[in-house]
Amino acid sequence: MNKLIKYGDKTLRKIPELLILPDKSHREKIDEMVRICVEHHGYAIAGNQIGWDAKAFIVRMEHITGKDEVLVIFNPELIGFSEEEVDFDESCLSLPSIKVKIRRPNEVRIKYFTEEGKEEIIEGKGLLARVFQHEMDHLRGKLIIDYMTPLEKTFIKNKLKRIKRGQFD
Ligand SMILES: [Zn+2]
Numbered sequence: 001m002n003k004l005i006k007y008g009d010k011t012l013r014k015i016p017e018l019l020i021l022p023d024k025s026h027r028e029k030i031d032e033m034v035r036i037c038v039e040h041h042g043y044a045i046a047g048n049q050i051g052w053d054a055k056a057f058i059v060r061m062e063h064i065t066g067k068d069e070v071l072v073i074f075n076p077e078l079i080g081f082s083e084e085e086v087d088f089d090e091s092c093l094s095l096p097s098i099k100v101k102i103r104r105p106n107e108v109r110i111k112y113f114t115e116e117g118k119e120e121i122i123e124g125k126g127l128l129a130r131v132f133q134h135e136m137d138h139l140r141g142k143l144i145i146d147y148m149t150p151l152e153k154t155f156i157k158n159k160l161k162r163i164k165r166g167q168f169d
Pocket residue numbers: 091092093094134138
């Protein structure tokens with residue numbers, strides 16, 4: 001069983017490995033990502049957030065399109081984005097109680113592999129584009145707090161300490 005990795009654990013700062021596909025053993029990890037994401041009421045989660053050193057993330061589409069399905073993305077690569085950028089308050093399962101306003105492109109196009117090893121291209125707009133970019137940040141060891149100015153960070157210093165100590169669920 002895996003568990004949610006929170007801020008303070010260096011796993012979140014590691015750049016995960018590319019996945020060799022297809023591999024049946026990945027299914028177990030995907031199930032764990034979904035289980036942990038559901039348990040913490042998240043929209044999406046990346047592999048390293050459950051301690052899986054892999055370039056993978058999942059998106060619970062019920063929160064985006066209303067469809068009860070899970071999108072599984074392996075080895076994603078950003079191949080296009082809109083000029084239009086929008087602000088949005090982002091939160092992260094690994095940083096409970098923290099919200100950061102981040103400006104990002106409103107649309108992105110990514111190339112990725114399915115669990116079966118098939119190459120696909122998907123476009124995301126609005127919330128889906130936001131989720132894709134947030135998760136792809138995880139896959140390069142980047143967190144929402146990295147977008148804050150040093151001054152903004154001083155305001156959440158105590159919260160970060162409490163997360164490190166495990167005082168938030
Ligand atoms: Zn996150």
